[in-house]
Amino acid sequence: MQRRRILGLAPALLAVAACGATPEAPGGATGTAAPGSPEHFMQSAGDRVFFELDSWTLTPVARETLTRQAAWLKQYGERYPVVTIEGHADERGTREYNIALGERRAAAARDFLAAGGVARGKLRIVSFGKERPEIVGNDEGSWSRNRRAVTTLR
Numbered sequence: 001m002q003r004r005r006i007l008g009l010a011p012a013l014l015a016v017a018a019c020g021a022t023p024e025a026p027g028g029a030t031g032t033a034a035p036g037s038p039e040h041f042m043q044s045a046g047d048r049v050f051f052e053l054d055s056w057t058l059t060p061v062a063r064e065t066l067t068r069q070a071a072w073l074k075q076y077g078e079r080y081p082v083v084t085i086e087g088h089a090d091e092r093g094t095r096e097y098n099i100a101l102g103e104r105r106a107a108a109a110r111d112f113l114a115a116g117g118v119a120r121g122k123l124r125i126v127s128f129g130k131e132r133p134e135i136v137g138n139d140e141g142s143w144s145r146n147r148r149a150v151t152t153l154r
Contacts, residue, residue, distance in 0.1 A: 085106040133146045
C-alpha cells in the first residue's frame, strides 16, 4: 500500500521538478552563441532597458544592463562600426511627445554607454516613439514593455 502511494506520487514529483528547471533562453537559444555575435550580445549583456512612465531617467536595473553592454562593446565592438540605440514609448500621449520622449531615452542610454568607455562616434540614436510597440495592449504590462531603449548592432 505504501509503495503504491509513493509510485502514485512519482508523476507529480516529476512535474514539480520540471517546473524548477532553468528555462530555455528566448528564441530557442541555449547560451552557446558565438562570442562577439549579436546573439552573444543579447545572451550576455541584454539588448534593452526599460523606463518608468514619462521618464528617461535610467533605473538601477537599466544601469546594470548598460554596464554589461558597455563591457561587451569594449571587448567586441570593433566588429560593429555602428551601434544604434532605438528609443520607444508606450501608446499614451501624442505622436510628437512620444518621439521626443523616445529620443531622450535613447540619448540617456547612449550617454551612459559613452561614459562607460564606448566610442561615442559609433553610437547613433533614433526614436520610434509609439510607432513600434513590442507588445500591443491597453494595460500597464504592455505599456511597461514598450517604454524602452533597444541597442542594435550593425
